[in-house]
Amino acid sequence: MQRTKFGEMACSIARTLDVIGEPWSPLILRDVWVGMTRFDQLQADLGISRKVLTERLTYLVDQGVLERRPYDRRPRYEYHLTTKGAELVDLLMVMTSWGDRWLAGEAGPPVLYRHHACGEISHAELRCAHCGEPMHGGDVDPLPGPGAAV
Structure with a gap:
């Protein structure tokens, strides 16, 4: 196959x-x-x-x-x-946030992240690169880009 x-x-x-x-x-x-x-x-x-x-x-x-x-x-x-690999870790952190929210159960998240800049325990969040507002699937319109299939 x-x-x-x-x-x-x-x-x-x-x-x-x-x-x-x-x-x-x-x-x-x-x-x-x-x-x-x-x-x-x-x-x-x-x-x-x-x-x-x-x-x-x-x-x-x-x-x-x-x-x-x-x-x-x-x-x-x-x-x-x-x-290139370090940027994939950002993707893994977003996956972790989803897993912590929906799959961690009563035990809670298996790993916590302490942010270097502020020292606080936090989680990854998607934000717009232009305005800084939260960005989720319902907040965007997918449009064809220059590399779209014709």
């Missing part, structure tokens, strides 16, 4: 899913973001098979989301977020 090539679609959501739509990828990015940068750390935390982890790390490096840095002569590598 051939996999659909989401990256070739004229849709930014589809193109993003082509990079991180496989379920392990966001979890790998989360772990690298919090400081688990070595293969064995990632494998132990996620309980993922070595084969699948190798495939996902290679794909994320090929997509420019992670970079490999040698830390040993064997060679062994650490994985670090690129600028």
